[in-house]
Each structure stands twice: as C-alpha cells, then as structure tokens.
Amino acid sequence: MDKINLLIIVNIISLFISLFLAFFLITLKTKYKTSNCLFAVFLLLNAIDISEPLFNMMTDGPSNLGMFRSSFAFLQIPVFYLYIISVCYSDFKLKPKYLLHLLPFLIANLVLLPRFYTVDAVSKMSFIQNRQNMIEFQFIHILIHLQIVIYIIAVFRVLRKSKKLYLENYAGKSISSYNWLFQFTIVLTILYTVALLKNIFKFSDYPQISEWIKIGLWVSSLFIFCWYLFKALNNPGLFRNIDSKLKLVSELVSEEKKNEQSPEHEREYNEELLNLKKYMVERKPYLNSSLTIQDVSNETGIPVRDLSLLINHQLGQHFYDFVNTYRIESAMNILKDNTKSKVTILEILYEVGFNSKSSFNTAFKKHTGNTPTFYRKSV
Incomplete structure (x- = not known):
C-alpha cells in the first residue's frame, strides 16, 4: 500500500470518527449542552483541518474555498479555550465579547485577500508554488503559532485558578478529577508542538517527513479525543460547580x-x-x-x-x-x-x-x- 492510499484511508477514518463524535455530542440530551456543543465544534474544526487530502482530490489546483478551509485552523484553539472555561465554571454563558477570539482568523484571511483571494487561478498557483518566499505565509505561520502559545498558557491559567477555587471553597468530588483534564491539555499541547515540527519540515528539504508526521497526528489525536470523551461522559459533574465570581x-x-x-x-x-x-x-x-x-x-x-x-x-x-x-x-x-x-x-x-x-x-x-x-x- 503506497503512501497516498494510506493517507486517504487514515483521512476517511479520522473524518468519520470526528464527525460521529461531534454529532453524538450535539444530539446528546444533557444539562451541559453548551460545553458539549463547544467540544463538538472543536471536533468539527479538526475534521475540516484533516479533510485536506479528500478536498484536494475534488478540486483542480488552489482555490479560494481551499485556502478558506485551511484558515479554520485559527479557530481550533480559541474554541478549546472556551470549552475549558465552560467546563470549569457553572455560570459560563456565551457572550458577544467572545467574538474577539475570531480576530486571528479574520486577520489571516484579510492578509490573503490582495494576492490570493482576488486574483486569477494562474496567480493563485504561482502564489502557492512560491509560498516559502511569500510574506503572507510567513506572517500567517508566525501568527498561528503565537496564537497557540498564548491560548495554551491561558488554558493552564484557567485550570490553575479553578483548582485553587475548588480547594478553597469545596470539599466534594475528589480533586483527582482535575488531573485528567489537566493531562488532556498537556497531551494536546504536545500535539500542537508536534504540529509545529510538522510545519518546519513542510518548508524544509524534507517535506515527506511532514506528511508522515501529519498521519501520525491524525491517528493519535483521534484516539486522544475518544479517550477524553469517554472520561468526560463518565464524569458529567466534573468541575461544573465552581462559580466564576468567587475570589481567591x-x-x-x-x-x-x-x-x-x-x-x-x-x-x-x-x-x-x-x-x-x-x-x-x-x-x-x-x-x-x-x-x-x-x-x-x-x-x-x-x-x-x-x-x-x-x-x-x-x-x-x-x-x-x-x-x-x-x-x-x-x-x-x-x-x-x-x-x-x-x-x-x-x-x-x-x-x-x-x-x-x-x-x-x-x-x-x-x-x-x-x-x-x-x-x-x-x-
């Protein structure tokens, strides 16, 4: 079995599991609907991200839709951040101010507007072929990696504060219930770090290594998501009872x-x-x-x-x-x-x-x- 066929098979399996889990979470009857929907959106964004091989099979060359699909990667970590907050605090509600998390996604697409979205197919192809020298691509890669670092730090800060609030105000469920959510975030951080390594190889003289890392990321991330959902659904009361208005x-x-x-x-x-x-x-x-x-x-x-x-x-x-x-x-x-x-x-x-x-x-x-x-x- 050659690499292309393996990539397509892994891609199809990954997409199916991501979409199935997202559908399950959205339709699941629970009082924690907001949290479930946010994680379902995170899985859908992951599905969009890993759909690249199948999308390329259905299109002929670079397109606006293909580039727009790629830019959805900017939404993954902000949605995960909101999910963590919704799990930690019982009074979490989606507010208009959270639309600010769309800024990196909007900025990335605005940067691509002059020399990609608004030009003809030939210019698009030239843009992609010379992407290593394009300032837009360099800016976008710096932006997304900077975004990941900032949000990961923010997630750990939320977990740290919520754990302190729990210890200072509650004596119910075991504090060990925090540990596996913390571990999941650690593992997700490792996945994003490996993704950074993948991007480095993508723009090096060894792009084939990037493709193999990508396959490994798809397989491992889905196993991790399945494990997390299994744990979360078996511990529906995790955190939940912390009031965000509490002071340390x-x-x-x-x-x-x-x-x-x-x-x-x-x-x-x-x-x-x-x-x-x-x-x-x-x-x-x-x-x-x-x-x-x-x-x-x-x-x-x-x-x-x-x-x-x-x-x-x-x-x-x-x-x-x-x-x-x-x-x-x-x-x-x-x-x-x-x-x-x-x-x-x-x-x-x-x-x-x-x-x-x-x-x-x-x-x-x-x-x-x-x-x-x-x-x-x-x-």
Missing part, C-alpha cells in the same frame, strides 16, 4: 490589608473560629460528601468571605483539606474500634464523607503518614 483567598487578603484590622475585628475572628470548630464537631457537616463553604456559611451565620479567610488564611488550610481533616479523624475512630473490625475500608470512606477510594487514601496518608489498612493493623 490571595485576592481577599490583599483587600483586607488595605483596611486596618482593629482589636475588635480580631476578637470577632477568634469567636468565629471557636463557633466553626464547635459546629464541625457537634453537627458533623463533613459527612456530606458534597459539602461547600456556602453550606457551612449558611449553617454558622459566618459570611462566606470571612469564612474563607478564616480557614484558608488564618488556619493555613484549604477548605478541602480542612473538611478532610475531620473526615479522617472520624475514619481513624472507626478503624480503632474493635467492634467495627468487619466494616470494610470502602464502607468507612463513604460513611465519613468521601466518595472515592483514591481521594480517601491520599488524604489519610497525608494526615497520618500511613494507609488506612496499615493503620487498622497497627492500632
């Missing part, structure tokens, strides 16, 4: 420093701390696996802002770790109780408020230095 504790501390704290203010904090600890011991709210800082605020009467500063700043703990400390103490009491020796570790972790074995084991080892099983045997 570091921001709250900065605001507090602007206002001098009086002795009376300090006394209020000490009273709130005593009330909080009494509430945690007597009411045991940590048994609720979906506990949030807002829930504790409603029950104790301490404003969310003050409660966040109290736990995350004064006590030097994330809310997530603060709540887990009480859960682990409760689990330790059960493990030490000889009358409950037949209660399994899985039963215990659910009883004290955890909802996954991995998060329980991680928190337990962080608190005690031992695994739950070893701790039970040692006491």
Whole structure:
C-alpha cells in the first residue's frame, strides 16, 4: 500500500470518527449542552483541518474555498479555550465579547485577500508554488503559532485558578478529577508542538517527513479525543460547580490589608473560629460528601468571605483539606474500634464523607503518614 492510499484511508477514518463524535455530542440530551456543543465544534474544526487530502482530490489546483478551509485552523484553539472555561465554571454563558477570539482568523484571511483571494487561478498557483518566499505565509505561520502559545498558557491559567477555587471553597468530588483534564491539555499541547515540527519540515528539504508526521497526528489525536470523551461522559459533574465570581483567598487578603484590622475585628475572628470548630464537631457537616463553604456559611451565620479567610488564611488550610481533616479523624475512630473490625475500608470512606477510594487514601496518608489498612493493623 503506497503512501497516498494510506493517507486517504487514515483521512476517511479520522473524518468519520470526528464527525460521529461531534454529532453524538450535539444530539446528546444533557444539562451541559453548551460545553458539549463547544467540544463538538472543536471536533468539527479538526475534521475540516484533516479533510485536506479528500478536498484536494475534488478540486483542480488552489482555490479560494481551499485556502478558506485551511484558515479554520485559527479557530481550533480559541474554541478549546472556551470549552475549558465552560467546563470549569457553572455560570459560563456565551457572550458577544467572545467574538474577539475570531480576530486571528479574520486577520489571516484579510492578509490573503490582495494576492490570493482576488486574483486569477494562474496567480493563485504561482502564489502557492512560491509560498516559502511569500510574506503572507510567513506572517500567517508566525501568527498561528503565537496564537497557540498564548491560548495554551491561558488554558493552564484557567485550570490553575479553578483548582485553587475548588480547594478553597469545596470539599466534594475528589480533586483527582482535575488531573485528567489537566493531562488532556498537556497531551494536546504536545500535539500542537508536534504540529509545529510538522510545519518546519513542510518548508524544509524534507517535506515527506511532514506528511508522515501529519498521519501520525491524525491517528493519535483521534484516539486522544475518544479517550477524553469517554472520561468526560463518565464524569458529567466534573468541575461544573465552581462559580466564576468567587475570589481567591490571595485576592481577599490583599483587600483586607488595605483596611486596618482593629482589636475588635480580631476578637470577632477568634469567636468565629471557636463557633466553626464547635459546629464541625457537634453537627458533623463533613459527612456530606458534597459539602461547600456556602453550606457551612449558611449553617454558622459566618459570611462566606470571612469564612474563607478564616480557614484558608488564618488556619493555613484549604477548605478541602480542612473538611478532610475531620473526615479522617472520624475514619481513624472507626478503624480503632474493635467492634467495627468487619466494616470494610470502602464502607468507612463513604460513611465519613468521601466518595472515592483514591481521594480517601491520599488524604489519610497525608494526615497520618500511613494507609488506612496499615493503620487498622497497627492500632
């Protein structure tokens, strides 16, 4: 089988899977419609990008439609960025300001307007054949790679902030649920880096290497997308519960420093701390696996802002770790109780408020230095 036939076969399979997954996401009945639609658009843009061999088979030489199709690559990473935001924050809504993400796409097409879109077929062919010397192509390649770098950095910043907000305000699902979305972004970053390498070979003396890298990218990217969708659909509540209006504790501390704290203010904090600890011991709210800082605020009467500063700043703990400390103490009491020796570790972790074995084991080892099983045997 020659390289051309292999390229066409891979292309057809890749297109089918991309379009099938996009159609599935768009038609799937879920309350997370916006997120699903954004990822479906990302897959459709990927399908448009990899349709080059089939498109070239149906056209005779360079065309405006072919060049316009290629420029859709400028929309992939902005759509992925919006998708990440929509997954992280429960109050995400598409707004007119997001149209600004179209700017690189529009600029690229405007640059090509004078010497490609508006000229005859012969001039188009000459433009493509001499693309290495064309300032437009050089500008477009610099622009798209610069765009990728900026958006990838922006994506990691969003993930980093949302993780901090989660730790400071929530004690529900395991924080490990963030890890695979972070890993997916890492892998996607690697794919874009390899794509950059592909473009370097494309304009070198070894263009055939670029074609093989392209095939590898198509195959690997689709396996990665399928894996990601499988994980996402099996964890529909991932992130989702974070309010983008929440402020990080570091921001709250900065605001507090602007206002001098009086002795009376300090006394209020000490009273709130005593009330909080009494509430945690007597009411045991940590048994609720979906506990949030807002829930504790409603029950104790301490404003969310003050409660966040109290736990995350004064006590030097994330809310997530603060709540887990009480859960682990409760689990330790059960493990030490000889009358409950037949209660399994899985039963215990659910009883004290955890909802996954991995998060329980991680928190337990962080608190005690031992695994739950070893701790039970040692006491």
